Amino acid sequence: MRTEMRLTGSGGQGLILAGIIFAEAALLDGNNSLQSQSYGPEARGGASKAEVIISKEEIDFPKVQIPNVLLSLTQVACDKYSAEIADDGIMIIDETVTVEDVKESVTLYRVPILKTASEVIGKSIVANIIAIGFITEMTGLVSKKNVETAVFSRIPKGTEDLNKRALEQGYQLAAALK
Amino acid sequence: MRTEMRLTGSGGQGLILAGIIFAEAALLDGNNSLQSQSYGPEARGGASKAEVIISKEEIDFPKVQIPNVLLSLTQVACDKYSAEIADDGIMIIDETVTVEDVKESVTLYRVPILKTASEVIGKSIVANIIAIGFITEMTGLVSKKNVETAVFSRIPKGTEDLNKRALEQGYQLAAALK
Numbered sequence: 001m002r003t004e005m006r007l008t009g010s011g012g013q014g015l016i017l018a019g020i021i022f023a024e025a026a027l028l029d030g031n032n033s034l035q036s037q038s039y040g041p042e043a044r045g046g047a048s049k050a051e052v053i054i055s056k057e058e059i060d061f062p063k064v065q066i067p068n069v070l071l072s073l074t075q076v077a078c079d080k081y082s083a084e085i086a087d088d089g090i091m092i093i094d095e096t097v098t099v100e101d102v103k104e105s106v107t108l109y110r111v112p113i114l115k116t117a118s119e120v121i122g123k124s125i126v127a128n129i130i131a132i133g134f135i136t137e138m139t140g141l142v143s144k145k146n147v148e149t150a151v152f153s154r155i156p157k158g159t160e161d162l163n164k165r166a167l168e169q170g171y172q173l174a175a176a177l178k
Numbered sequence: 179m180r181t182e183m184r185l186t187g188s189g190g191q192g193l194i195l196a197g198i199i200f201a202e203a204a205l206l207d208g209n210n211s212l213q214s215q216s217y218g219p220e221a222r223g224g225a226s227k228a229e230v231i232i233s234k235e236e237i238d239f240p241k242v243q244i245p246n247v248l249l250s251l252t253q254v255a256c257d258k259y260s261a262e263i264a265d266d267g268i269m270i271i272d273e274t275v276t277v278e279d280v281k282e283s284v285t286l287y288r289v290p291i292l293k294t295a296s297e298v299i300g301k302s303i304v305a306n307i308i309a310i311g312f313i314t315e316m317t318g319l320v321s322k323k324n325v326e327t328a329v330f331s332r333i334p335k336g337t338e339d340l341n342k343r344a345l346e347q348g349y350q351l352a353a354a355l356k
Contacts, residue, residue, distance in 0.1 A: 016198060020215075027217035036214035037198075038237065039205035059216065062241045156334060 002055040004064040008081045009073030011048045014128035019050035021150045026054040028146035034059050047077040071131055072097055116169050126166035133170020180233040182242040186259045187251030189226045192306035197228035199328045204232040206324035212237050225255040249309055250275055294347050304344035311348020
């Protein structure tokens with residue numbers, strides 16, 4: 001079993017950190033994982049992506065080929081990456097984003113991630129943590145216990161409460177859609 | 179031209195961040211780059227590694243095969259990774275680390291990175307930034323201008339002076355050995 005995740009949005013949304021947190025949580029769960037981000041002509045275009053591979057087995061081929069889970073927090077990123085997703089994949093887009101021509105077999109969730117960050121938590125910077133909570137609750141790819149450990153090991157001291165609330169908002173957004 | 183870099187040490191030394199900074203600086207220099215870290219049985223053993231590939235061309239094979247530049251900040255990491263280095267590679271180890279059986283064709287630098295962080299700068303947490311400065315000055319793989327931009331885009335606000343000093347200490351340590 002190998003799961004590929006692609007987290008897309010704009011630079012500054014903390015998606016690399018989100019990828020690192022997923023990869024660390026997967027390790028704590030007893031899986032292997034690989035987190036990467038590539039920088040090239042595409043990174044100059046305004047869409048940023050971070051990728052995570054989680055597997056019970058050793059990860060031989062270290063590149064995401066066709067993601068099982070795709071997150072897009074911006075329209076630019078969604079337009080660029082929405083075509084590449086597994087037939088039974090899960091696509092999560094922010095509610096400010098629209099997408100057409102999604103395969104029927106793909107499960108699409110349109111979620112107020114950015115709005116929840118800015119209006120409920122009051123800090124737009126935690127959108128990545130809300131997204132982590134949403135994906136964790138919705139997919140079960142990593143355990144809540146270990147995702148929390150991974151979040152707390154990576155955030156600045158003094159922001160624990162803020163990030164805990166963000167994570168729980170993400171869980172709730174997902175639980176409401178299940 | 180493709181250069182592979184492997185940054186090794188213990189968790190908490192900020193080597194993933196160092197990898198991200200190198201990859202971003204390489205992008206700003208007009209190159210392609212890929213930064214990755216894998217988590218698996220090896221990550222449980224106390225040695226952490228982050229990898230960066232920098233290339234003028236598109237990066238087809240996204241895995242470091244045999245690094246051209248190897249950094250080891252701890253003995254455990256050095257023992258684990260020192261055997262894998264290109265024949266004309268550059269190996270940089272902290273002065274607290276010892277290594278035997280290095281190929282004669284490899285250039286070895288033993289540098290007081292950790293001590294400079296704790297005693298000169300007064301913050302052991304900036305060892306990664308000192309290492310970035312050292313590697314930048316010694317190899318010219320990324321430009322100083324863009325490595326500084328990348329550092330400043332990734333560090334917490336209010337720590338600019340500290341990190342600028344750390345970077346400059348790294349430059350100086352390398353300049354003294356050239």
